[in-house]
Amino acid sequence: MSTQTPSSGASAAAARETTEGTVYTVTGGDWDEIAQSAAKSDDERIIVNMGPQHPSTHGVLRLILEIDGETVTEARCGIGYLHTGIEKNLEFRTWTQGTTFVTRMDYLTPFFNETAYCLAVEKLLGIEDQIPDRASIIRVLLMELNRLSSHLVCIATGGMELGATTIMIYGFRDRELILDIYELITGLRMNHAYIRPGGLAQDLPPGAVDQIREFVKKMRKNLPEYDKLATGNPIFKARMQDVGYLDLAGCMALGATGPVLRSAGLPHDLRKAQPYCGYETYDFEIPTADTCDSYGRFLIRLEEMRQSLHIVEQCLDRLQPGPVMVADKKIAWPAQLALGPDGLGNSLDHIKKIMGTSMEALIHHFKLVTEGFRVPPGQTYAAVESPKGELGVHAVSDGGTRPYRVHFRDPSFTNLQAMAAMCEGGQVADVIVAVASIDPVMGGVDR
């Protein structure tokens, strides 16, 4: 490391003069010099640009921190680096093709995006009551597995940002088991497009139920490890307790939902308040905490994982053979997909039928696949409780085969606004903990 003073211009941190003052580009190891040079100047105030490519910011999030010594006096977020125009793109595809787009929004909760979107489309079509039971149960099953995998990533990356790499390895180890189940059921580890308007793309493959039962057994054994590693760990507690504080009034004003809201003591969960997919028939609890801090959110996530395992077991017990798509042939995809050696595609039986025996079936298939179905004009709002909070879909139809407008109210986007309220007045090091406790996923924030 260079020992010259920064003013000589030869330090490791490149400095340049701007109208805003001296701007340093900080890389590893030269923080001391920045602090020294800042101490020399009469202005104690430093503005730190953290990100958009920083390992602790959960993707391409830019944090703009104004710091005075070690205290954050002002914190702002810069977002939009991952904006991909999914909402606009949806307006140029059929309603069914929409699922392939929305699954990519919050890439850690693909099944929630798909379900929320499909619930909105089904509500516009007025076919909520016709969705087969089996399809709803599998949706719940996948959503709860997804809640587990999302919370595991949250706890794993959150732990890593505190320097607890063991918990990171544990979290990704267990998530891998869930991704294997996704792969078996949908053919893909993420971006599934498995839940479709009217039901599911295909039924569970043979062996799926057994593998999920095996997983539940294994996970019941693994979950207490997180307790042993972290829950009572004094370092972990010291870093998380009273950090990222946001009380109930703050949550309501800032629209924060999910674990952030429940850590303020309000047991609000859309699965109980406004049940969908038959959640009212499942037995589960809504964990809360009254500490309003990062540690409370961590405990809530752990307990939610236990509850999710409980729901997954109930789903498995309830599964009865039956259709997984609505009976209405004007909406239902003409054939179930089949998993071939080259991936997911049309089943060979169906291709034989439309190419060899039934011209009407071919016409029907062609029209439904290329044109799609028409959705009566109007608008609707469907919301599901994603691992991060209320995931809402505002869908507008103009009576055509494509959405007129679909807006996703992503919980990460809304909750991330609370970053300023949680961090200002605290320590720089606590910013990371507070942001990790919100669990923002930039794919969902920016869409």
Place this chain on the structure above:
Amino acid sequence: MSDANGNGVNPEKDLGASNLPGQRGEGGEEIRVQRGMFGANNGGDTTGYGGLVRSVRLPGPATRPYGGWFDEVADELEGALEEQGLVPDNAIEKTIVDRDELTFHIEREYLVRVAQTLRDDPALRFELCTGVSGVHYLSDKGRELHAVYHLRSITHNRLIRLEVSAPDADPHVPSLVSVYPTNDWHERETYDFFGLIFDGHPALTRIMMPDDWQGHPQRKDYPLGGIPIEYKGAQIPAPDQRRSYS
């Protein structure tokens, strides 16, 4: 054979007949005009149905009773507005009940008062705003831009929708940040994508697009963009140039 300008329309034929596909009641906003039976909007129509013209309308205003708790909320809101010396009919342009959802169309100058009332009145208590979603209705002349708010009451376990409209020529809507601070980013997003200006917002800047971006991408008159792709020797046009049906 008829074409897009409506030649060949049989004047004797009742175009509003209810046996046409997807026909809705009159009274709602016209969202578009559908020509032909099959919705193809490029290429010649050789089906014989090319002359069919019908307007596609959104659900129209509802009349009392609205059903369920909708009447209670509407009564309470009207009562609370009257207490403040407002005429409810001036503030609430129309009320729509569709798909078990209650929508109040609010005149934009009353939006903040109505939202404040909905939040604070103990019988209403819509504490949580889930943000604003913009919709651009190109054919709804004079009311092209809509801002749609969903308000959730955790106390009463209810959800309602507020809708405000503004013309393209004067895209101003009052900001709700003073009532629901959560709308800060949501209004910036809607401004960014639709060009709706939320008066009174503390810092209305772009949030997703770069600061120097031209135009507002999710408006209907903003093209999707994209380039044609060659696949196995064939040219596949950009998504917004492909053959489409409506």
